[in-house]
Amino acid sequence: MDSFDRRLLALVQRDASLTSEVLADRVGLSASAVQRRLKRLRAEGVINSLVATVDPSRAGRPSFFIVGLEIERERPDLLQRLRAWLADEDAVQEVFYVTGAWDFVLIVTAPGVEAYDALMSRLIADNPNVRRFTTNVALGVYKRSLFLPVTEG
DSSP: OOOOHHHHHHHHHHHTTTHHHHHHHHTTTTTHHHHHHHHHHHHHTTOOOOOOOOTTTTOOOOOOEEEEESSSSHHHHHHHHHEEEEEETTTTEEEEOOOOSSSSSEEEEESSSHHHHHHHHHHHHHTTTEEEEEEEEEEEEOOOOOOOOOOOO
């Protein structure tokens, strides 16, 4: 990736609806060169997807929970089953396999505590390898972003 690619990535991460002409003007390339570069970045897997971000409160999902999961055993088949379950669950926004006190850390959104409790009851019922979990309720959300700095280095 060169500096043009990095500038394009920074721009489309902020607003993927920008036209090739606008992007071209901002990075100093032609619109066709911008299209070729974006197509290559998608083909190489640098750009995974183009999505719209939604206001959680307006979409009826104002509550966020940070969850630490502890598992019984790290058998590959049991880990794969849990990972698949978490990947299929839309309320689970992010999953991190971590070191430390927990094996996984999850970011979960829900309409409220009752919905969250139901989700976690299903998680435990469907995944007997989960030993326990702890929950931190987000009292306020001051930044949510998947923006990835793409500076040189």
